[in-house]
Amino acid sequence: MKKNLVIVTNIIPHYNLSFYARLTSELKEKYNVIIIADQASDSDVFVKNEEEADINVVSLPFLKTGRFTYRKGLVGALRRLNPDKVVVYGNPRDMAVWLVLIYLKLTRKWCAAYGMFHRIGGMNRFSRVAYKAFGILSRKLFTYSRRGAITLDALGVDSNKIKVIGTAIDNNEEIQFLIKIPKLSLSRIIN
Numbered sequence: 001m002k003k004n005l006v007i008v009t010n011i012i013p014h015y016n017l018s019f020y021a022r023l024t025s026e027l028k029e030k031y032n033v034i035i036i037a038d039q040a041s042d043s044d045v046f047v048k049n050e051e052e053a054d055i056n057v058v059s060l061p062f063l064k065t066g067r068f069t070y071r072k073g074l075v076g077a078l079r080r081l082n083p084d085k086v087v088v089y090g091n092p093r094d095m096a097v098w099l100v101l102i103y104l105k106l107t108r109k110w111c112a113a114y115g116m117f118h119r120i121g122g123m124n125r126f127s128r129v130a131y132k133a134f135g136i137l138s139r140k141l142f143t144y145s146r147r148g149a150i151t152l153d154a155l156g157v158d159s160n161k162i163k164v165i166g167t168a169i170d171n172n173e174e175i176q177f178l179i180k181i182p183k184l185s186l187s188r189i190i191n
Contacts, residue, residue, distance in 0.1 A: 003084035005031040008100060009073065010089055012037045014056065020055045034081055036074065038062045053084070060093075062189030071096040075103050081108065092130030101137035112140035114165070117148035131155055 005027065012020065012035065024033040039059035058077055062069045074096040078086065086104055088097050090113040104111040113134045119127050134141060135157030142165045143149050149162045 002030060002032050004034060004035045004081055006036060006078060006081055006083040006086045006162040007045075008036045008088040008097065009061070010091060010094070011040060012039070012055075017055075028140065031085075032056070034058060034083075036077055038071070057156075068093045068095055070094070075099050078103070085110045085113060087112045087142075088138075089113070090117060090134050090160075092127060092134075098133070101134075105137050111143060113139050114142035115144070115148070117141065117143045118145075118151040123151070128155060132154055132157065135161060135166050 007020075008066060020033075020035060020064065027033055034056045036058045038061050039057060040046065040061035058081070061072055062071055069091075071094070079102060086100070086109060088100060091097060099109060101113075117131055117134070131152060132155050133151060135155070139161065141152060141157065142185045143162065143164050144164075144166060146164055149164050152162050153159050
């Protein structure tokens with residue numbers, strides 16, 4: 001019997017579709033991969049086209065309150081999906097993620113968090129506390145870069161939990177398109 005792997009993320013931008021499709025394909029023997037994301041956005045950058053990728057998405061829109069966000073029904077959705085493993089986007093300003101992490105800790109479900117885990121422009125008290133809390137409530141922390149790993153380590157997070165994974169951005173199509181565009185000479189640009 002296959003297990004359920006639920007990924008809780010903010011959105012699924014077009015440049016991540018191939019990553020989620022590949023992940024779903026590679027894990028299909030062992031896991032049903034289900035992604036919880038905000039698909040109600042009106043910006044085409046953030047909307048997954050159903051025909052573009054064979055991925056299972058549960059849409060839960062964000063509610064914005066000032067600098068924070070919340071997704072009503074996130075814990076309930078996880079209870080219904082009954083995941084064996086959960087991976088959450090480490091967004092400190094998403095209040096529902098904190099409820100999810102506490103719920104998963106109390107129910108002893110395996111949970112990992114992924115994200116930058118560092119701030120551009122320096123740390124503040126909120127970020128320090130949030131990143132430490134991600135370290136306490138998650139079994140694994142996947143960070144995009146060494147900078148995030150160094151930040152987590154400096155905050156006292158168990159280094160055995162930290163793994164640098166890079167990003168899931170697939171911009172190969174855009175690169176191939178740009179390569180085909182003829183290069184303009186400086187004189188043509190100026191004139």
